[in-house]
Amino acid sequence: MADTGTVLVTGGAGYIGSHAVLALRDAGYKVAVLDNLTTGFRWAVPEGVAFIEGDVADMALVGRTLYEHQVGAILHFAGSIIVPESVHNPLKYYRNNTAASRALIEAAVTGGVRHFIFSSTAAVYGIPESSPIDEDMPTKPINPYGTSKLMTETMLRDVAAAHDINYGVLRYFNVAGADPHGRTGQSTAGATHLIKIAAEAALGKRASVGVYGTDYATPDGTGVRDYIHVTDLAEAHVSALRWLTANPAKSLTVNCGYSRGFSVLEVLDAVDRVAGVTLTRDLQGRRAGDPDALVASNARILSTLDWRPRLNDLDTIVRDALAWERKLDETRPAA
Template sequence: MAALNGKVMVTGGAGYIGSHAVLALLDAGYEVVVVDNLVTGFDWAVDPRATLEVADVADGRVRDVIRDHSVRAIMHFAGSVVVPESVSDPLKYYRNNTAASRALIESAVVTGVPHFIFSSTAATYGTPERVPIKESDPQRPINPYGMSKLMTEHMLRDVAFAHPMNYCALRYFNVAGADPEGRSGQSTQGATHLIKIAAEAATGKRAHVAVFGTDFPTRDGTGVRDYIHVSDLAAAHVAALALLVERPAESHTLNCGYGRGFSVLEVLDAVDRVTNMKIQRKLEGRRAGDPAELVADNGAILSTISWRPERDDLDTIVQDALAWERRLAEMGP
């Protein structure tokens, strides 16, 4: 395997998915520098083996960080991720996701960083024509969040054609769970992710879980999603980096999911099963920008990188999310 010969810069590395990627990189022997403005991230979420630089990815100071730390690869997680908010405040998403990514990519080009891994999303597909979804299927986002990510994918494709950089865009489906060793987890206040919300309800932080939409054309009328454990997703990033270093002339776009979906009610049933209790459910109308079903065809990622899921079980994902929620309660405000 080819060596990186430098550090990995992880933007948004104090956040949920980014902090898990930092753990996976460090555990694999990489040197890591985290760039995070700490608007939604937490400095305590950054493993002490990594270096934290408090900065915004759109700031020109990022170039100094790249040079000072001999960065040779960037994993870009920084950005805004709440679909309904993107509908009500689209300019925030085009600023934090698209414009900021453009600035970061330019910094990478100017400083000669050869490898770039981008945190993309299944939201770029919009309402899919078929399920499971292949990477080659049409991308027609139905919300500004998805569009902001798709625009960054296009930028990376064009930049990789024009400059000596290769990239991997990883299109996440629904990320959930927490580090099995309890080192990190989803800690953001007011989270909108279902399993996080259900874990909060199960630990007494919420009175109920809202079910947004019961009239989707799915098996029980609620939205169906492909849930991937965050530690498996982090491992996919490490494997993708190894591929980029090994094959510098190639770039890739890959779905990150398990290839099977669970409805909202099935997820809540799993939480009830794991906790041996009944979570209160409140049925509400659909949210703007929510498709009925998003499930990955993960054949490409399984055949392209040396990655195999290790925690692809809904009850395991729920158990790890609950363990982290209890840990947060012990840590206090």
């Protein structure tokens, strides 16, 4: 492993970021976390990992952090992620996702950081003309969330052309599950992820699970999505960092998914099967802007990085999500 100095993980006290911290530590990297704890949890940062409470838009704080911890790489997860909220409050998303990222990138360039990995999203594709989606398909986001992420991708491309820094853009599809060892998981109240909601319902915390749209052009009429286990996703970031370190003059953009889609009803059937329950399905109308199917082509990530998914099984994803939900019930940690 090449010496990258300390890896700074922004949003490292949140859902995906905390899994990335574990993956980096498991791979032998020195890690520091910057998080304002708006949606993250202090307990999610392991002992031995430096923690800085603050905002990525605070360039003075970021600059000090980069210097004091000798940061050579940044994994940037901090941001807002709820699509409907972005439609109702677009300025929040352009502040938290675009303007804050611009400040962080500038601090990285000023501080001599060589590698930058950005948490992006399949929402940059909007409603794709075909599925599975590859990275060369047009980027036409249909909501401020997707646009705010795409704007940051564009900034990274332009900055890398002008400065001594390379980047990895990882476009996530539907992230789910939890650390198989029970060290962290999705803990945010009011989460909007289907498998998280279904796990809560399976444990009696919700009366039903909403199914939005039953007339899509899919085998059972419900929307189809590509679900990736959060631990596999975290390990993809470690592989991307290794690639950027080995290829300092190159950057990359890759989809993160399994190239396998499951419908909403198939997911709920899996929860029934794993939890031994029968969830109540609350069938409702479509939500505006939801495409029939969003499935990744993962050919590029498989051919470019030394990454292979280990947990690409729907029942495994559901089992780990349920195990974490039960742990939250038993030991509900304080924020």
